[in-house]
Amino acid sequence: MIDYKAEYQKWLHSDAITEDERAELLSIAGDDKEIESRFYGPLEFGTAGLRGTMKMGLHQMNIYVIRWATQGFANVICAEGPAAMDKGVAICMDCRHHSMEFARAAAEVCAANGIHVRIFESLRPTPELSFAVRHYGCQAGINITASHNPKEYNGYKVYWSDGAQLPPHHADAIAKELENIDIFTGVKTMPFDEAKAAGRIELMGEETDNAFMENVMAMVNDRACVAKVADDFHVVYTPFHGCGWKLVPQALRDLGVKHLHCVPEQMVLDGSFPTVESPNPENPEGFYLAIALADQVGANFIIGTDPDSDRVGILVRGTDGRFIPVSGNQTGVLLADYLLGAMARNGKLPKNAVLLKTIVTTEMARRVAESHGVTCYDTFTGFKFMAEKKQQLESQGLGKVVFSYEESYGYMLGDYVRDKDAVTASLLLTEMAAWYQSRGMTLFDALQALYEKYGYYGEKTHNLVMPGLDGLEKMAVLMQSLRDVPPADIAGVAVTARTDYKDGTVTDCASGKVTASELKGSNVLRYALADGTVILVRPSGTEPKIKVYILTLGSDPKQRDENIAKYSQWALSLQK
Numbered sequence: 013m014i015d016y017k018a019e020y021q022k023w024l025h026s027d028a029i030t031e032d033e034r035a036e037l038l039s040i041a042g043d044d045k046e047i048e049s050r051f052y053g054p055l056e057f058g059t060a061g062l063r064g065t066m067k068m069g070l071h072q073m074n075i076y077v078i079r080w081a082t083q084g085f086a087n088v089i090c091a092e093g094p095a096a097m098d099k100g101v102a103i104c105m106d107c108r109h110h111s112m113e114f115a116r117a118a119a120e121v122c123a124a125n126g127i128h129v130r131i132f133e134s135l136r137p138t139p140e141l142s143f144a145v146r147h148y149g150c151q152a153g154i155n156i157t158a159s160h161n162p163k164e165y166n167g168y169k170v171y172w173s174d175g176a177q178l179p180p181h182h183a184d185a186i187a188k189e190l191e192n193i194d195i196f197t198g199v200k201t202m203p204f205d206e207a208k209a210a211g212r213i214e215l216m217g218e219e220t221d222n223a224f225m226e227n228v229m230a231m232v233n234d235r236a237c238v239a240k241v242a243d244d245f246h247v248v249y250t251p252f253h254g255c256g257w258k259l260v261p262q263a264l265r266d267l268g269v270k271h272l273h274c275v276p277e278q279m280v281l282d283g284s285f286p287t288v289e290s291p292n293p294e295n296p297e298g299f300y301l302a303i304a305l306a307d308q309v310g311a312n313f314i315i316g317t318d319p320d321s322d323r324v325g326i327l328v329r330g331t332d333g334r335f336i337p338v339s340g341n342q343t344g345v346l347l348a349d350y351l352l353g354a355m356a357r358n359g360k361l362p363k364n365a366v367l368l369k370t371i372v373t374t375e376m377a378r379r380v381a382e383s384h385g386v387t388c389y390d391t392f393t394g395f396k397f398m399a400e401k402k403q404q405l406e407s408q409g410l411g412k413v414v415f416s417y418e419e420s421y422g423y424m425l426g427d428y429v430r431d432k433d434a435v436t437a438s439l440l441l442t443e444m445a446a447w448y449q450s451r452g453m454t455l456f457d458a459l460q461a462l463y464e465k466y467g468y469y470g471e472k473t474h475n476l477v478m479p480g481l482d483g484l485e486k487m488a489v490l491m492q493s494l495r496d497v498p499p500a501d502i503a504g505v506a507v508t509a510r511t512d513y514k515d516g517t518v519t520d521c522a523s524g525k526v527t528a529s530e531l532k533g534s535n536v537l538r539y540a541l542a543d544g545t546v547i548l549v550r551p552s553g554t555e556p557k558i559k560v561y562i563l564t565l566g567s568d569p570k571q572r573d574e575n576i577a578k579y580s581q582w583a584l585s586l587q588k
């Protein structure tokens with residue numbers, strides 16, 4: 013831990029900051045708790061890079077932290093040699109306040125360090141950044157986005173030459189560099205326009221969109237089914253004020269959707285997200301305008317993408333005519349079943365096809381994959397791990413990954429991106445909805461059919477929110493207490509095996525025998541229960557909360573729901 017009081021004073025008296033920024037810092041003078049929480053240490057690279065609220069401070073997102081992080085990243089890129097510096101970096105930003113300013117600041121630092129920069133002229137979907145890194149053969153990528161977080165946040169995602177976010181050991185190298193760089197005096201920078209005039213910064217725009225969209229549209233499996241239902245197929249779409257606004261509607265229209273209704277209020281780009289509490293498609297409340305529009309136009313299918321358009325959520329009409337949110341687990345299962353079937357029908361399913369999911373994603377996905385003759389592997393949370401696994405399997409000829417997904421509304425498809433991609437996913441989800449409609453089924457019907465075939469799987473994630481420095485402490489105490497006194501039973505059902513993914517051990521609870529788990533090195537605990545339920549506990553890597561995942565299976569919907577209810581009680585009891 014650094015001396016937060018000294019760090020605060022350093023910032024307060026720095027010549028580098030503006031008078032407004034100094035005033036902001038002065039306004040917290042005397043508030044020791046606030047000073048500590050803003051200055052106790054740097055932000056850490058978590059599940060998806062750096063993320064924090066936009067305030068002055070070391071443990072915050074502001075232009076000084078952006079420049080500093082970029083100097084650290086620039087050192088890592090320069091260490092690869094002149095060829096890597098020429099390959100350069102692609103930079104992207106979302107719709108948030110300050111995203112463009114931060115992106116340009118990152119470009120200025122890279123350029124001053126002799127690294128060639130390609131920066132999007134305006135906001136773009138996150139998957140397009142991953143694509144651009146690969147397409148232009150860049151050494152690295154930077155994305156200024158806090159994805160689906162509330163409006164007060166911003167973030168800094170870093171990518172390497174494969175178009176995937178940096179794995180932890182690589183992110184650690186940046187953190188190590190930062191230890192030796194002074195945040196105010198140790199950063200090289202040059203004016204944007206000067207760097208642009210000198211050819212050190214290039215802009216990306218429509219040409220990159222076109223190249224990306226060519227790849228996206230090549231993923232379509234069945235245009236005919238869309239054409240068949242097009243006259244009665246109404247789709248409602250919302251970008252939640254963010255980056256999906258242009259390319260998602262373009263993709264759906266190109267697919268052949270004739271009746272696409274975009275929620276007008278949420279097509280307005282705005283980092284304040286004025287129509288929603290949270291721009292996260294995981295929260296169904298944000299869909300109220302989309303539902304009203306769908307009712308007005310008679311649509312059965314609603315799609316929403318988050319502000320950087322990497323995650324996507326859908327709602328479908330149930331039998332009673334009301335809209336039901338489909339969870340990320342369920343959407344992934346539906347899409348996996350549809351895609352693997354469609355690829356097989358088209359003769360495009362490779363013999364060694366693989367589906368990737370995370371350890372906290374439903375086991376139903378494995379059942380679906382295996383019933384299509386496809387192998388399913390698990391990774392830790394985060395698309396960097398899925399990208400790594402894809403690379404590892406494909407480079408060794410051990411499998412061809414055709415679909416990767418996480419319960420947190422993220423889907424990665426095709427070979428042209430290495431991150432979750434709500435543009436391609438929206439396209440294929442729409443194709444899937446049309447395909448079922450062409451067979452007289454809604455997606456709700458399709459999901460029920462999958463439950464009947466594979467079993468009544470049910471999932472529920474509880475977020476135990478623990479904000480601030482106290483929260484960090486509480487989270488650590490909770491994880492430690494679960495390690496010190498492992499539960500012998502949960503809600504009266506025996507724990508048969510427990511896995512600690514931190515040290516990679518699996519303990520058989522009856523015999524006490526310890527074996528090695530397949531994955532290792534992440535702060536996650538897993539409990540396998542006697543009734544087949546699995547419960548996992550982990551601190552989130554993007555928000556101040558502990559996540560408790562319940563993955564259960566019932567012999568019928570009633571039993572499934574009862575399981576979820578009883579295990580939920582246990583999950584909630586962890587928040588003292």
Ligand SMILES: O=P(O)(O)OC[C@H]1O[C@H](O)[C@H](O)[C@@H](O)[C@@H]1O
Binds near residue numbers: 060159395553
């Ligand atoms: O569970 P967390 O660590 O908060 O991460 C939740 C999600 O955050 C981001 O969206 C990442 O890109 C995902 O890979 C991750 O699943």
